[in-house]
Amino acid sequence: MTAPPLAVLRDTGRNRWANWHENFEQRLHKLYDVWNAEPNRSTLAGYNGTTRRLQQLLQEALDTGRSVRALGGGWSFTPVAATDGILLNTRPLNYRFPIAGDQVHPGFRGTGPLFFVQCGMSIAELNTYLASKNLALPTSGASNGQTIAGALSTGTHGAALTVGSIPEYVVALHVITGPGRSVWLERQSYPAVADALAGYVQADLVRDDELFDAAVVAFGSMGIIHGVVLEVTPLFRLNAWRKRVPLDDALWGRIERNDYAGNTLPGAGGRMPHHLQFVINPFDQGGGAFCTVMYREATCPAGSKPAEPFAKVAQGDGALELIGLLTDVAGDLTDDLAKLLTKLGYKEYDNRCGTPGQIFKDTTTRGHAASAAMGVPLDRAREATALAVRAVQQAKAPALVALRFVKASPATLAFTRYAPVTCVLEVDGPESARVRQAYRAAWNALDAAGIPYTFHWGKLNNLDRTSVRFANRYGSAVQHWMDARARLLPTPELRRLFANAFTDHLDLSD
Amino acid sequence: MPPTRAPSSRRLPRGRRLRTGVVLPLAVLAAGCFQYRAHPPNVAPATEVQGEVVWSFAWGLAQEQPNIANCNDQALAEVTVQDNLAFSLLTVVTLGIVSPKRIEWKCAVAPACEGELRPDSTTVPLP
Numbered sequence: 061m062t063a064p065p066l067a068v069l070r071d072t073g074r075n076r077w078a079n080w081h082e083n084f085e086q087r088l089h090k091l092y093d094v095w096n097a098e099p100n101r102s103t104l105a106g107y108n109g110t111t112r113r114l115q116q117l118l119q120e121a122l123d124t125g126r127s128v129r130a131l132g133g134g135w136s137f138t139p140v141a142a143t144d145g146i147l148l149n150t151r152p153l154n155y156r157f158p159i160a161g162d163q164v165h166p167g168f169r170g171t172g173p174l175f176f177v178q179c180g181m182s183i184a185e186l187n188t189y190l191a192s193k194n195l196a197l198p199t200s201g202a203s204n205g206q207t208i209a210g211a212l213s214t215g216t217h218g219a220a221l222t223v224g225s226i227p228e229y230v231v232a233l234h235v236i237t238g239p240g241r242s243v244w245l246e247r248q249s250y251p252a253v254a255d256a257l258a259g260y261v262q263a264d265l266v267r268d269d270e271l272f273d274a275a276v277v278a279f280g281s282m283g284i285i286h287g288v289v290l291e292v293t294p295l296f297r298l299n300a301w302r303k304r305v306p307l308d309d310a311l312w313g314r315i316e317r318n319d320y321a322g323n324t325l326p327g328a329g330g331r332m333p334h335h336l337q338f339v340i341n342p343f344d345q346g347g348g349a350f351c352t353v354m355y356r357e358a359t360c361p362a363g364s365k366p367a368e369p370f371a372k373v374a375q376g377d378g379a380l381e382l383i384g385l386l387t388d389v390a391g392d393l394t395d396d397l398a399k400l401l402t403k404l405g406y407k408e409y410d411n412r413c414g415t416p417g418q419i420f421k422d423t424t425t426r427g428h429a430a431s432a433a434m435g436v437p438l439d440r441a442r443e444a445t446a447l448a449v450r451a452v453q454q455a456k457a458p459a460l461v462a463l464r465f466v467k468a469s470p471a472t473l474a475f476t477r478y479a480p481v482t483c484v485l486e487v488d489g490p491e492s493a494r495v496r497q498a499y500r501a502a503w504n505a506l507d508a509a510g511i512p513y514t515f516h517w518g519k520l521n522n523l524d525r526t527s528v529r530f531a532n533r534y535g536s537a538v539q540h541w542m543d544a545r546a547r548l549l550p551t552p553e554l555r556r557l558f559a560n561a562f563t564d565h566l567d568l569s570d
Numbered sequence: 571m572p573p574t575r576a577p578s579s580r581r582l583p584r585g586r587r588l589r590t591g592v593v594l595p596l597a598v599l600a601a602g603c604f605q606y607r608a609h610p611p612n613v614a615p616a617t618e619v620q621g622e623v624v625w626s627f628a629w630g631l632a633q634e635q636p637n638i639a640n641c642n643d644q645a646l647a648e649v650t651v652q653d654n655l656a657f658s659l660l661t662v663v664t665l666g667i668v669s670p671k672r673i674e675w676k677c678a679v680a681p682a683c684e685g686e687l688r689p690d691s692t693t694v695p696l697p
Contacts, residue, residue, distance in 0.1 A: 072620075102683060158684060260688070
């Protein structure tokens, strides 16, 4: 009998951390890389050893009054995952365990195979791993660099009309809630694995819909999500088109009714879209919006071309910073640079086909970017889009306005909360004064028009302790979420341990 | 939404022209930094970026190597080489006798094999 091999915590020696998009920098006490003791081989003993080491660290943090946050891909544009205390880089934690048939709960109502994966596993790794088994994630974001726990915790979404966001296919969480406890959390209404598995990871088994729905989108403030169980789907292909189409009355009618029967979107041929996105260049709408539409198929249709090939020349790392700088100094350049942005990022194509991992590849956007995303009910999406476009035009901001459509999520603080489908209205551009000005103008215009909207937790917003509780945002859901947090973290010290400036700002810390 | 075109003026006012003509090139020079990145597709980085400035001497007769000690025996996911105006000038002024570059890297995640979620009889429960 031997003790579980403890994880290795490597002190990076840093006291500052910047997010992927480099639009903020966080001062911190320590940044540790967390490595499993046996990183090349997924073992239950190794997993439990990592739990144990993280719990030791939590005790040290409690003793010294520091907060602790688990860091995923670092893709958020807000310091939602950051802390001035101890930041744990969880990306090296990528164990994976298939759930065997005899380990599935007898009451499991799903159809997909189940996998237990460690928090740091990236969407790219998951795509590759699952494809090797002829399986796939039901949906992901538009790129693949997020970790599964990080993407989950901020409610990251793609543009899948009937699937929803990442929390939709997470059916169990293993959450380390303090130095002496971890919890295996599932929905009572959707049990996933046999009771014994919670014991294997030395966690308390809790089946509770309210707790699960609260914890699944909690941006790291309910403990360290160490592992998740995913319900995956047979491998499918996406048959993709990107063409400019007019966003006319007929198309807006379909969007508002969420009715795509008999649609004439590029490549439809009688098919219903699986993924639908429009990108508008506010300075060049004559040719219509860039419509990216994908149809889900079991195999690639005859005559389709492989997913976009390797591009020798891509957007430079400094491109966004340069565009932001140029347009801040000379706003008259915005028209041309916005066109350049669309040329770089939204090339038209037709009839491409590939697995999700082949379609949603490595991001090419690096450095000094800004992004804001608002969830809007479908019946107000047209009005909201017009206001966002106008705000960008008036600020002469080099930004693009994108529309995606995501099935509403039952997670307590999901920003995709408007049923049946939430329109995600996104304004993306370089981190610059003009883009920030456009954001402020768009939010003021939405408020003035009385349009209900939510904010993506990982993107730029102007939320404060009052506005997050507005009835047309989260209303009473905020209190439900805080009650759930108090149940998982029953003492003020534990709630403080996983709080940060972001939760303090929104008065969500206690 | 009916297509609209934002108001745009091709003829810049005098103040703007001055700003564009003088401030802009200075700003671009200040920000200027060339970067070259090598990374295989779909390989997830495990760590934050680490880096150091390395020097090459006497046209390559001797060179510094970056000290990559943070990867926990794993491979690299990404390597970036950065150049900037000062590095380039130094290389030109010294006729290549010294030539600095900044090298940055991110470690790759371990290629973890899948495991079985079963109790290991050799492992004791956590205290």
